[in-house]
Amino acid sequence: MSISVRWGRHAAALFAAAVLFLMGRPTQAAPGEQFVPLATYRVGAYASSGIPVWAGIIDYLRYINEVEGGINGVKLVWQECETEWTAEKGIECYERFKNGLNGAPVGPYLPNGAPAAYALSDKATADKIPLITLGYGRTEATDGSVFPYNFPLMLTFYSEASVFINYVAQKEGGFDKLKGKKIATVYHDSAYGRETQGPLALLAKKYGFENIQIPVADPGNEQSAQWRQVRQARPDWVFLRTWGVSTPVAIKTAARFGYPVNRIVGDIWASSNEDVLPTGEAGKGYLALTPYPGGADFDIHHRLKKHILDAGKSDLKDPKSFGSVYYNSGLIDGAIVVEALRAGQKKFGQRPLSGDEARWGLEHLQLDDARLRQIGFYGLMQRLSLSCSDHEGGGAARVQQWDGRQWNLVTDWVQADRATLRPLIDAKAAAYAKEKGITPRDCRKDS
Incomplete structure (x- = not known):
C-alpha cells in the first residue's frame, strides 16, 4: 500500500473520530456554565442501543437551554467522547472530562456502560464526582453510606x-x-x-x-x-x-x-x-x-417535538426512534441530571455546582407525581426518592x-x-468496605 493511500485512510479515520467526539457539542464552555460530559458509544456492537440514548439526553439538555434558559439561568454545555462500551476507553474519557471543560465544572457523570461504571467506582469517589448508572452498575452502591458517589438509580439488577x-x-x-x-x-x-x-x-x-x-x-x-x-x-x-x-x-x-x-x-x-x-x-x-x-405521547415528547424536533435541532438521526425505549431512557438520564443539579442549587445557590455539590443534590432528589407533571415526565418515569442510605430510590x-x-x-x-x-x-457493601478499608458514613447525621 502506498504512503499516500495509508495517509489518506489515516486522515479519514482521524476526521471520523473528531466528528464523533464533537458531535452534539454546543458552544464553547464559558464561566457560569455547567458541564455535562457524555461518554458515548456510537460505534461498535452496541451502537444501535447507544445512539438513541444520546439523542434523548442531548435533545433534553438542548430543550433546557433553549426553552427554559438553563437551570435557574445556568446554561449547560456538553461534549462527547467515544468509549465503544469498553472499560479502557471509558476510563480515558473520564480522565479527559473529570476536571470540567474550559472553566465549566463537571457535575454528575454518566459512565453509560457497566464495564466503565465498575472501573470508575474508586476513581469517582476519590475525585468526588457522582456516577449516575440508571438501570445498571453496582447494585451494592444502593448503600450510600459505603458508596457516597455511586447512584444505581431507579432499578438495580x-x-x-x-x-x-x-x-x-x-x-x-x-x-x-x-x-x-x-x-x-x-x-x-x-x-x-x-x-x-x-x-x-x-x-x-x-x-x-x-x-x-x-x-x-x-x-x-x-x-x-x-x-x-x-x-x-x-x-x-x-x-x-x-x-x-x-x-x-x-x-x-x-x-x-x-x-x-x-x-x-x-x-x-x-x-x-x-x-x-x-x-x-x-x-x-x-x-x-x-x-x-x-411511546411518544407523553407531555415531554410534545414539548420536544415543538421546540426541538420540528425546529430541526434534534440529535436524532432516525425519526422512527423518537419515543423508543432507549430514546426515552436518554430523556430520563437528562432529567435526572437536571433535577439533581436543581436540587443542589437550592442549597448551594443558583450557579454551576461541583461534583460533591451535585452528589448532595442527588441524595436529596425527590420526584413526586406533581413534580413529574411539571417537567412533563408523568407516566414515563416512576416516582423517585433518594437519600444517603438509598441510592436506588425506585425499584419498580x-x-x-x-x-x-x-x-x-x-x-x-x-x-x-x-x-x-x-x-x-448490605452484606456486599460491608464486604467492599472491609476490603477497601472504608468507614461507612452515618446516614442519620450525613443528610
Whole structure:
C-alpha cells in the first residue's frame, strides 16, 4: 500500500473520530456554565442501543437551554467522547472530562456502560464526582453510606431480578405456584450479565423454583448451543439478560429451536425497538421489563417535538426512534441530571455546582407525581426518592409486549421485593468496605 493511500485512510479515520467526539457539542464552555460530559458509544456492537440514548439526553439538555434558559439561568454545555462500551476507553474519557471543560465544572457523570461504571467506582469517589448508572452498575452502591458517589438509580439488577420473579408469580397464579418450576436465565457473560445470579439464587431458595443459568459470550452473534440447552432443559420461563446484537440473535434462535417467545422476558437492556425490529415475525409476543416505557405521547415528547424536533435541532438521526425505549431512557438520564443539579442549587445557590455539590443534590432528589407533571415526565418515569442510605430510590418496572410493530404495556408497575434483597446488598457493601478499608458514613447525621 502506498504512503499516500495509508495517509489518506489515516486522515479519514482521524476526521471520523473528531466528528464523533464533537458531535452534539454546543458552544464553547464559558464561566457560569455547567458541564455535562457524555461518554458515548456510537460505534461498535452496541451502537444501535447507544445512539438513541444520546439523542434523548442531548435533545433534553438542548430543550433546557433553549426553552427554559438553563437551570435557574445556568446554561449547560456538553461534549462527547467515544468509549465503544469498553472499560479502557471509558476510563480515558473520564480522565479527559473529570476536571470540567474550559472553566465549566463537571457535575454528575454518566459512565453509560457497566464495564466503565465498575472501573470508575474508586476513581469517582476519590475525585468526588457522582456516577449516575440508571438501570445498571453496582447494585451494592444502593448503600450510600459505603458508596457516597455511586447512584444505581431507579432499578438495580437485583430489583430487576425480583420484578421478573414477581411478574412470573402473577402469571402462574401466586408465589406458591413457583415451587418446582424451571426458570432459566440466558445472560451476557459480563459483570452486567452475572449481576442477577445472587438475587435469583436467593429467590429460588425462597420460592422453590429451579434456577438455571446459561451464559452467552460477548458479543453473542451465535447462540445455538445456548438455546439447544434451553430446549433440553424445557424451562417454564426464560429471563433474557442480553445486550446489543445478542438480543435479536437470542430471540431468533429461540424461535428456531421452538421455544415460545411469549415465555421469554427480556431485561431492561433487551427491551427497546432496536432489539426487536431485526427479529421480524419471530419477535411477536416477546416480553420485556422497562422502567421507562416506549411511546411518544407523553407531555415531554410534545414539548420536544415543538421546540426541538420540528425546529430541526434534534440529535436524532432516525425519526422512527423518537419515543423508543432507549430514546426515552436518554430523556430520563437528562432529567435526572437536571433535577439533581436543581436540587443542589437550592442549597448551594443558583450557579454551576461541583461534583460533591451535585452528589448532595442527588441524595436529596425527590420526584413526586406533581413534580413529574411539571417537567412533563408523568407516566414515563416512576416516582423517585433518594437519600444517603438509598441510592436506588425506585425499584419498580412495567412489563411490555412486542406486537411486531410497537410495544404495548401489559402490566402496571411491578414492585421489587426490596426488603428481601436488602440484606444481600448490605452484606456486599460491608464486604467492599472491609476490603477497601472504608468507614461507612452515618446516614442519620450525613443528610
